[in-house]
Amino acid sequence: MRANFVMGEVGNGLRRNLTMTLAVIITVAVSLGLFGVSLLVRSQVSTMQDFWYDKVEVSIFLCSKGSDTASCSGGEVTTAQRDQIEADLESLRPLVSEIYYESKAEAYTRFTEQFANSPIVDNVTENALPESFRVKLSDPTQYEVVASAFAGRPGVEQVNDQRQILDKFFRLLGGLQLIALIIALTMLVVTVLLIVNTMRVAAFSRRRETSIMRLVGASNFYIQLPFLLEAAIAAGLGALIAIGGLVLTKVVVIDGILAPSFQFTAFVGWDAVIGIAPILLLTGVALAGIAAFLTLRKYLRV
Amino acid sequence: MILFEHVTKLYASQTRPALDDVSLEIERGEFVFLVGPSGSGKSTLLRLILREENTSNGQVWVLGKELGRLSNWKIPALRRQIGTVFQDFRLLPNKTVFENVAFALEVIGKPSSHIKKVVPEVLEVVGLAGKEGRRPDELSGGEQQRVAIARAFVNRPLLLIADEPTGNLDPGTSVGIMKLLDRINRLGTTVLMSTHDAAIVDQMRRRVVELEGGHIVRDQDRGVYGYAR
Ligand SMILES: Nc1ncnc2c1ncn2[C@@H]1O[C@H](COP(=O)(O)OP(=O)(O)OP(=O)(O)O)[C@@H](O)[C@H]1O
Ligand SMILES: [Mg+2]
Numbered sequence A: 001m002r003a004n005f006v007m008g009e010v011g012n013g014l015r016r017n018l019t020m021t022l023a024v025i026i027t028v029a030v031s032l033g034l035f036g037v038s039l040l041v042r043s044q045v046s047t048m049q050d051f052w053y054d055k056v057e058v059s060i061f062l063c064s065k066g067s068d069t070a071s072c073s074g075g076e077v078t079t080a081q082r083d084q085i086e087a088d089l090e091s092l093r094p095l096v097s098e099i100y101y102e103s104k105a106e107a108y109t110r111f112t113e114q115f116a117n118s119p120i121v122d123n124v125t126e127n128a129l130p131e132s133f134r135v136k137l138s139d140p141t142q143y144e145v146v147a148s149a150f151a152g153r154p155g156v157e158q159v160n161d162q163r164q165i166l167d168k169f170f171r172l173l174g175g176l177q178l179i180a181l182i183i184a185l186t187m188l189v190v191t192v193l194l195i196v197n198t199m200r201v202a203a204f205s206r207r208r209e210t211s212i213m214r215l216v217g218a219s220n221f222y223i224q225l226p227f228l229l230e231a232a233i234a235a236g237l238g239a240l241i242a243i244g245g246l247v248l249t250k251v252v253v254i255d256g257i258l259a260p261s262f263q264f265t266a267f268v269g270w271d272a273v274i275g276i277a278p279i280l281l282l283t284g285v286a287l288a289g290i291a292a293f294l295t296l297r298k299y300l301r302v
Numbered sequence B: 001m002i003l004f005e006h007v008t009k010l011y012a013s014q015t016r017p018a019l020d021d022v023s024l025e026i027e028r029g030e031f032v033f034l035v036g037p038s039g040s041g042k043s044t045l046l047r048l049i050l051r052e053e054n055t056s057n058g059q060v061w062v063l064g065k066e067l068g069r070l071s072n073w074k075i076p077a078l079r080r081q082i083g084t085v086f087q088d089f090r091l092l093p094n095k096t097v098f099e100n101v102a103f104a105l106e107v108i109g110k111p112s113s114h115i116k117k118v119v120p121e122v123l124e125v126v127g128l129a130g131k132e133g134r135r136p137d138e139l140s141g142g143e144q145q146r147v148a149i150a151r152a153f154v155n156r157p158l159l160l161i162a163d164e165p166t167g168n169l170d171p172g173t174s175v176g177i178m179k180l181l182d183r184i185n186r187l188g189t190t191v192l193m194s195t196h197d198a199a200i201v202d203q204m205r206r207r208v209v210e211l212e213g214g215h216i217v218r219d220q221d222r223g224v225y226g227y228a229r
Helices: A003-016 A018-055 A079-091 A104-114 A140-150 A162-205 A207-215 A220-261 A270-299 B042-049 B072-080 B097-106 B112-125 B141-153 B171-186 B198-204
Strands: A058-062 A096-102 A132-137 A156-161 B002-009 B019-026 B031-035 B057-062 B082-086 B159-163 B190-194 B207-212 B215-220
Touching (some): A003 A018, A003 A162, A003 A220, A018 A162, A018 A220, A058 A079, A058 A140, A058 A162, A079 A096, A079 A132, A079 A140, A096 A104, A132 A140, A140 A156, A156 A162, A162 A207, A162 A220, A207 A220, A207 B097, A220 A270, A220 B072, B002 B042, B019 B042, B019 B057, B019 B207, B019 B215, B031 B171, B042 B190, B072 B082, B082 B141, B097 B112, B097 B141, B112 B141, B141 B171, B159 B171, B171 B190, B171 B198
Parallel strands (some): B031 B190, B031 B207
Antiparallel strands (some): A058 A156, A096 A132
């Protein structure tokens, strides 16, 4: 194996097909960049899910004087009803991980804090706010168990799951991520085709060399290696650019713009970027590998 | 060295076989002319020896190996023992004489110290000493063919295959090339050469194998080109 001879051939090949090489690098960078962003979005969605699902709770609002739902026809919730609800909640452990009782007074305090600068506060009295049980579930997807146990029972005005509101939002994000992923995968296919074509052109422009190599008994490996390396180097460069783009997205878009403007939620950390980078690099090399497999078998046989 | 046993070659696109039940034996050290009209199957026979084509029927033995059973990855090792020369020289136009010959060694992984030693030697043998730095377009046809022969011979192959090596050269230049091939043969390399050049065959008086329509119609020691069959 003569490394500098092979590297010389690779350098010649890359230079000879400079425009094609650039096209490959750019296409790989763009398609892998998109792929990386869609992976980042997925990781962002799961970061936000962890963050929010951890905070969401199921609220069981109890009847107060003015309630007009059917289950509240008996008027304000009685002490016996309230104790029974609490006991039933306790019996639902470990699904129910935390139970917190919020009295009218506490609800009022929280309300006034939340809307401290708003005139609404002046129109609300302590009695207008319902007392409630705030329940955290160990598995938030099991909301139905709680809802079916308490909704409509006498003394309970309403069972409310914050998670359902979030779910809609996350489904939307998930849909966007899926679209981005599909576009990225399509681009990756296009990229493979482009690399195949580039290698084909390279094989054609070097057909004299390869035919002589074949005649004098160069091994397949020796004949194909320069093409493989060219494709791998171009794809690798493209992947590095894509990774650079990903880092830039994290620094500028996420840390620079989104995080300061939306402080109420969590954003993906560097661990996600570090996890995605090698995937991009491997995908880039795999693209070149697939393209090489498709091309070399056909055009560069012994 | 070379043994054909009832070899038939039918190209996929053809109805008539290019070679039809050909049997032939060539011993080590021989010099053999392959003659016959255009389309008689000479190039096909040579390509079978190089395993550029597979037989449709029958067996070809080269250097002790039956080519039909030779796995693909062993083909390069076979070709390293066979030098090849063609009518159209097949040189790389952007490489010098030295580089063209060196290329054949580089691509089979020979170290550059070895290349620096043997390339000048072989250029000396073919009579191109002093022209190492020229490019093919700065050489005459005869000189270009000498470069191609140097490239074929630089590995000291056991067998040299030449497909109409003088086809593009004038008679005077051809004689020079033939002298060179004769010298290579005397250095111990078996030479198998196809040709249409009657004068050369008649002058050399070596073994002549004549093909016609895919059949061997004559095989003669110390033969001539157009001998009556
Ligand atoms: N690659 C190929 N595919 C199909 N048919 C071919 C191929 N090569 C040669 N043939 C056919 O095989 C027959 C023998 O051709 P070949 O090239 O061996 O003849 P030849 O004796 O070398 O002729 P020439 O003296 O013109 O070089 C011809 O009929 C030719 O058309
Ligand atoms: Mg021919």
